[in-house]
Amino acid sequence: MEVxxxxxxxxxxxxxxxxxxxxxxxxxxxxxxxxNKSFDLYPISNSFKNIYIxxxxxxxxxxxxxxxxxxxSKSINDLTKSINGYRHAAIYTGTNFINGxxxxxxxxxxxxxxxxxxxxxxxxxxxxxDREKENLEYLKNLNLxxxxxxxxxxxxxxxxxxxxxxxxxxxxxxxxxxxxxLNFINELYNKTKIEYVFNESEIYRQITYMRNKYMNYxxxxxxxxxxxxxxxxxxxxxxxxxxxxYDFYPSNIKIYNDKLYVFDWESGKxxxxxxxxxxxxxxxxxxxxxxxxxxxxxxxxxxxxxxxxKKIIEFLRINxxxxxxxxxxxxxxxxxxxxxxxxxxxxxxxxxxxIKRSCKFIEILVD
Numbered sequence: 001m002e003v004x005x006x007x008x009x010x011x012x013x014x015x016x017x018x019x020x021x022x023x024x025x026x027x028x029x030x031x032x033x034x035x036n037k038s039f040d041l042y043p044i045s046n047s048f049k050n051i052y053i054x055x056x057x058x059x060x061x062x063x064x065x066x067x068x069x070x071x072x073s074k075s076i077n078d079l080t081k082s083i084n085g086y087r088h089a090a091i092y093t094g095t096n097f098i099n100g101x102x103x104x105x106x107x108x109x110x111x112x113x114x115x116x117x118x119x120x121x122x123x124x125x126x127x128x129x130d131r132e133k134e135n136l137e138y139l140k141n142l143n144l145x146x147x148x149x150x151x152x153x154x155x156x157x158x159x160x161x162x163x164x165x166x167x168x169x170x171x172x173x174x175x176x177x178x179x180x181x182l183n184f185i186n187e188l189y190n191k192t193k194i195e196y197v198f199n200e201s202e203i204y205r206q207i208t209y210m211r212n213k214y215m216n217y218x219x220x221x222x223x224x225x226x227x228x229x230x231x232x233x234x235x236x237x238x239x240x241x242x243x244x245x246y247d248f249y250p251s252n253i254k255i256y257n258d259k260l261y262v263f264d265w266e267s268g269k270x271x272x273x274x275x276x277x278x279x280x281x282x283x284x285x286x287x288x289x290x291x292x293x294x295x296x297x298x299x300x301x302x303x304x305x306x307x308x309x310k311k312i313i314e315f316l317r318i319n320x321x322x323x324x325x326x327x328x329x330x331x332x333x334x335x336x337x338x339x340x341x342x343x344x345x346x347x348x349x350x351x352x353x354x355i356k357r358s359c360k361f362i363e364i365l366v367d
Contacts, residue, residue, distance in 0.1 A: 029056055135266070150165045173250040
């Protein structure tokens with residue numbers, strides 16, 4: 001951790017904290033309440049949080065006269081004029097992918113969180129923030145009962161900078177799929193569903209595009225097997241789409257008065273049903289851990305967590321959908337993960353861990 005340096009007129013001292021490769025959290029070190037609240041911006045264990053706070057306090061004591069400051073928040077000054085009481089911003093740098101953005105947690109002097117700002121890192125990143133603004137407005141018009149989505153407080157069209165609202169008292173998601181999640185997904189499904197012939201759907205186009213692109217690689221052969229397996233399911237001659245979050249996992253979910261409070265809608269779009277359910281289960285299970293189970297144990301996990309999941313089966317039952325679609329839809333889910341990382345984010349099929357793991361899951365499912 002270090003105090004970082006930028007010159008400017010709006011001088012606020014910050015501590016720079018390493019989160020993971022290429023990702024940092026900048027903590028404004030104005031007062032203890034602001035320091036403590038800033039850690040809400042990125043989920044971190046209490047033990048690490050306490051260690052960081054002690055180090056920050058040590059820096060303040062030892063280098064009080066020599067602290068170097070930043071005016072990072074200067075670029076959003078025009079947008080924050082309408083936010084009463086705004087004085088401080090914690091900053092999370094996010095990923096360095098083409099959709100990467102800086103996220104700023106806006107606070108007043110009493111450390112109350114007033115909203116969140118997003119600033120794109122690149123021209124490509126502007127597309128995602130523009131999409132998030134459009135998605136938030138679209139969702140508001142749906143008048144959803146089982147979820148709260150942020151309001152758009154301010155938006156700079158030229159720079160694609162977005163400020164959205166929040167709630168002050170939000171509980172953490174418990175990382176276990178339950179009826180609160182399913183009520184939201186079910187409502188979104190029933191309000192936005194649309195049916196396509198599978199061979200004319202977007203996901204069919206994506207899989208065939210990748211199969212042809214990587215036909216000289218192992219991936220091309222695997223995707224051909226995936227298509228054959230999907231087509232063997234008669235219940236998927238037609239495929240249903242609905243509006244989905246596409247990054248639905250606990251870090252993007254809070255609980256407010258027994259309702260979901262869901263944010264980070266930049267990836268939201270129409271997509272195959274069950275995507276959000278699969279994504280939630282995948283990111284909260286042992287299957288997403290750094291140390292992967294052996295193939296035999298992984299197959300048992302896939303059966304338990306997905307193919308025989310009672311929550312998924314119940315969701316399908318109440319919507320009159322045959323449960324035999326679970327397996328082919330799960331193959332589709334992992335194909336979409338590959339498409340996102342290999343095609344949209346332009347990451348290596350040889351080294352990217354998400355692509356490699358998704359291939360491993362597909363191999364088990366088509367075996």
